[in-house]
Amino acid sequence: MFDVYQIRKDFPLLNRPLNGRPVAFLDTAASAQKPQCVLDKMMQIYQTCYANAHRGSYWFAEQITEEFEAARQTVRAFINARETREIIWTRNATESINLVAATWGMQNLRAGDEVLISEAEHHANLVPWQQICAKTGATLRVFAIADDGSYIEDEFLRALNSSTKLVAVTAMSNVLGTIFPIKEIAVAAHRAGAKILVDACQFAVHHKIDVQDMDCDFLAFSGHKTYGPTGIGVLYGKAEILSTMPPYQFGGDMIEHVTYQHTTFAEIPARFEAGTSASVQAIGMAEGLKYMQHLGLENIMQHERELTAYTTARLNEVPNLKIIGTAPNKGGVFSFIVNSIHPQDLAFVLNKENVAVRTGHHCAEPLVNRMGYTSLARASLGLYSTKEDIDALINALLKAEKFFREN
Amino acid sequence: MDIDELIENFSFFENWEEKYQYVIDLGRRLEPLDEAFKTEQWLVKGCQSQVWLVPQFKPDCIHFCGDSDALLVKGIIAIVFTIYNDKSADEIKKVDVQKIFAKLGLEENLTPSRRNGMMSMIEKIKQYAQNAK
Numbered sequence: 001m002f003d004v005y006q007i008r009k010d011f012p013l014l015n016r017p018l019n020g021r022p023v024a025f026l027d028t029a030a031s032a033q034k035p036q037c038v039l040d041k042m043m044q045i046y047q048t049c050y051a052n053a054h055r056g057s058y059w060f061a062e063q064i065t066e067e068f069e070a071a072r073q074t075v076r077a078f079i080n081a082r083e084t085r086e087i088i089w090t091r092n093a094t095e096s097i098n099l100v101a102a103t104w105g106m107q108n109l110r111a112g113d114e115v116l117i118s119e120a121e122h123h124a125n126l127v128p129w130q131q132i133c134a135k136t137g138a139t140l141r142v143f144a145i146a147d148d149g150s151y152i153e154d155e156f157l158r159a160l161n162s163s164t165k166l167v168a169v170t171a172m173s174n175v176l177g178t179i180f181p182i183k184e185i186a187v188a189a190h191r192a193g194a195k196i197l198v199d200a201c202q203f204a205v206h207h208k209i210d211v212q213d214m215d216c217d218f219l220a221f222s223g224h225k226t227y228g229p230t231g232i233g234v235l236y237g238k239a240e241i242l243s244t245m246p247p248y249q250f251g252g253d254m255i256e257h258v259t260y261q262h263t264t265f266a267e268i269p270a271r272f273e274a275g276t277s278a279s280v281q282a283i284g285m286a287e288g289l290k291y292m293q294h295l296g297l298e299n300i301m302q303h304e305r306e307l308t309a310y311t312t313a314r315l316n317e318v319p320n321l322k323i324i325g326t327a328p329n330k331g332g333v334f335s336f337i338v339n340s341i342h343p344q345d346l347a348f349v350l351n352k353e354n355v356a357v358r359t360g361h362h363c364a365e366p367l368v369n370r371m372g373y374t375s376l377a378r379a380s381l382g383l384y385s386t387k388e389d390i391d392a393l394i395n396a397l398l399k400a401e402k403f404f405r406e407n
Numbered sequence: 408m409d410i411d412e413l414i415e416n417f418s419f420f421e422n423w424e425e426k427y428q429y430v431i432d433l434g435r436r437l438e439p440l441d442e443a444f445k446t447e448q449w450l451v452k453g454c455q456s457q458v459w460l461v462p463q464f465k466p467d468c469i470h471f472c473g474d475s476d477a478l479l480v481k482g483i484i485a486i487v488f489t490i491y492n493d494k495s496a497d498e499i500k501k502v503d504v505q506k507i508f509a510k511l512g513l514e515e516n517l518t519p520s521r522r523n524g525m526m527s528m529i530e531k532i533k534q535y536a537q538n539a540k
Contacts, residue, residue, distance in 0.1 A: 342477035344455045352423055360455050375455065403424070404431070404478060 002299040008384050010035040010291075024355045024392035028382030029174055029202060029333050032227045034288070041287040042229065045280050053279035054253050054270075068279045071286035072269070075234055078289045079219065080210040086242065088235040088272045089282050093201045094124040096220035096235035097168070099272060100197055101128035103245040104218075105166075111137030113165045116194070118156075118180065119145045119370055120173040123363045125199040129168055138165070149176035149325035149371075157188060164194040171203035175362050175371075175378065176325025177308075177333035179203070186215045195241070201225055205382065206304055206331050208297040211236055223281060227383075228288030232281035235272070242268045249274040292383070300383045307381055308332045311390050318397045324371050332381030335362070335371075338397060341404045343377040349403055350377075353396035410489055410507060417511045426512065427479060434481030437488070440474040451531055454524025456480050462535045468493045469539060471532065483516050483525050491532050499536035504529055 008014050011033045014025060025033060049063035056062075069084075076084045090096045105128075109115070115129045119142055133140045143159040146152050160167070167189040171182050182198055189196040197218035200209060204221040211219055218241075223232035237245075247254060247265050252275040256264040265271050292300060311334060315321055320339040338346055343359040350357055357379045361368045368376055379393055420426040444461045451458040456477035463470040471492055475481045490507055491499055508514045516525050 342456055342480075344477045345479050348427075348479055374457075403428070 002295065002303050004303060004384060004386055007295065008386070010037070011384055012036060012039070014384055018354055021354050022392075024389040024396075026379040026381070026385065026389060026393060027356050027358050028205065028225070028385070029378065029380030030358050031224045031230070032205065032382050033384065034229070035227055035291050037291055038228055038284050038287045042280050042284040045283055050280070052276055054277070064279055064283075067283050068277065071282045074286035074289055078209065078293065079204075079234075079236055080212055081236055082212060083239050085268050086236055086239050088237065088242070088269045089277055090220075090233040090235050090272075091231055091278070092224070092233035093199065093220040093222040094128075094233075096218075096233050097124055097197065097199065098128045099235055099248045100218050100220075100237070101132040103248050103272075104195075104241070105129070105132040106136065107244075107246060109133070109136040109138040109165055112163060113138040114141050114161070114163045115139070116141045116143060116156075116159055116164050116167045118143055118151075118169050120149070120176060120178060120180075120367055121168070121170055121364065122174050122199060122201070123365070124201075125168050125170060125197075126364075126366070129166075139163075145176075145178070146327070147371075148327055149173065149178045149330070150327040151178060151180050153181075153184070156185065160188060160192050160194070162192060164189070164192050166195050166197060168197040168199070170199040170201075172200075172206070172331050172333075173325065173364075173367070174202050174333060175335050175364050175367055175376065176327065177330035177335075178325060178327040179207075179329055179331055182214045182216060190215070202331065202333065207301060217241055223285030223288065226285065226288050227291055228285035229281045232278050232285045234285075239268065242272070245272075247271050247274070251275055295383065303383065304332045304381055304385075307385055307387065307390070310387055311379070311381070314390055314394045315397075318394060319401060321397065321401075324373070324376055332385070333378065334380065335376040335378045337373065337376060338401055339404070341400065343375045345404060346377050346397070346400050349400035350393070350396045353392070353399060355393050355396045357393070408489060413486065413489055414507070414510050417513075420512075427482075430482035430486070430513075431478050432482070433485040434475075434478055434483075437474070437481060437485040438472060440472045444472070445474065451524055451528050453527035454480070456524070458484070458524050458528055460528055460531055462532075464535075464539055465493075468495050469499070469535060471535075473528075480524070483513070484528070486511065486513070487525065487528060487532070491529075496536040496539045499533060 013033050049060045051060035051064050053065045053068040072087045073084050075087045130140050141159050144155045172179050186196045195217040198216045200219050200221040205225050217238050219236040224230040254266050254271050254274045256266050322337050324335040347359040357377055359377045360375055445459055449459045449461050451460050456475050458475045460473045473484045508517050
């Protein structure tokens with residue numbers, strides 16, 4: 001039984017009034033709030049067994065190393081990876097993608113090769129490829145999406161060819177909410193001889209991930225969006241591919257042997273984890289994932305599906321409001337404009353009304369421009385979001401619409 | 408209207424709605440910026456909305472024109488101009504803008520976390536004043 005009002009009690013920040021009134025937090029797509037168990041777990045590590053993981057040979061060090069590696073195991077299970085060594089800790093998903101671009105990309109991309117992305121990519125899954133293409137002489141290609149934000153299979157297949165070396169695509173757009181059929185895309189990419197990297201930052205917040213079923217070669221997501229701490233992210237890669245990739249950064253425990261003249265590097269995953277790891281954050285991230293599993297991914301999905309339908313219906317009640325991104329089966333991300341009100345003006349009134357939304361280009365400037373705008377307001381759902389949050393949003397929007405109407 | 412009158416006007420408002428309706432009104436009354444200046448060259452960087460600032464250097468002062476596509480920002484620009492417009496470079500340098508905004512009860516618009524770009528705009532005005540000397 002998924003009782004959202006009961007679940008909200010797990011999130012200290014959601015229960016803190018601001019200026020005497022509750023806050024409708026609708027910016028989970030940017031970063032999620034943290035349940036008490038994540039905060040407790042991290043505090044517990046600092047208070048009972050903190051040391052540098054994978055370094056010392058005393059009790060604290062052994063204890064935290066065990067927790068750190070158990071966290072890797074939790075991530076493996078969460079995305080159903082075959083092996084634990086396929087899980088690389090990074091600072092965030094952006095670093096995960098940069099890692100692949102700088103290592104696999106530099107090693108495998110040549111002039112004449114192509115990297116294929118969708119029009120709906122976050123800068124994190126666009127700029128690294130653009131830059132690595134500039135360095136290697138490869139070409140960045142972009143396949144079109146529909147005006148409502150839908151994936152168009154023909155557009156993808158038309159852009160895919162024997163020169164495509166990598167397809168880098170989001171599983172869920174952070175602006176439009178569009179869900180991309182990764183499994184299908186992976187089959188086609190592999191048939192063309194390309195690898196596929198999945199940006200699962202948004203998808204992971206709302207859906208069950210199975211990297212074996214998707215058959216993706218790389219997948220990136222971050223801790224702070226999956227109800228865990230900031231400063232930690234994950235790169236999944238198939239072991240046979242990761243094993244062939246050169247290190248990303250150097251130093252620390254990523255070595256096998258070092259002399260003044262020469263270094264041999266550790267096996268995966270250590271090879272890609274130079275320097276002291278964000279061990280407490282990794283343990284906190286795993287706790288967030290366990291929390292999601294404890295609630296049940298199916299239950300979270302069901303709750304958000306219902307709330308997505310409710311939000312869509314209520315937003316459509318606001319005069320002159322246009323939702324940007326209306327693909328069928330979209331997830332709980334709502335970009336919108338109201339009349340000709342600048343999103344920044346809109347957000348000002350919403351903030352006064354204790355409604356937290358994001359405005360701007362959402363780190364997807366080409367996409368926002370492609371949809372015909374320079375800036376959008378965005379409300380996004382999390383597992384703790386309620387109809388009351390949406391009602392507060394609608395009331396604030398109605399107030400804003402009136403506030404800015406010329407009188 | 409000078410800044411003291413403006414401070415007095417702002418002292419009568421009882422809630423944010425009244426206060427910011429007035430800010431919007433000030434924006435509507437802002438001296439229009441010729442469309443020809445709404446180009447990349449005059450765009451102030453670091454703003455979420457588009458903000459243009461154009462200086463006209465006169466013998467003893469600087470006259471600014473500006474605009475924004477966001478209504479509240481446009482109103483704040485009108486207030487910033489009430490503070491800085493047609494002043495000499497020395498006068499511009501001496502202004503304590505934070506203090507004036509605090510008196511107006513609009514200090515929330517000048518915090519670095521606000522991405523409305525007003526801080527960038529004020530920096531730009533000071534830069535022009537510096538270069539004019």
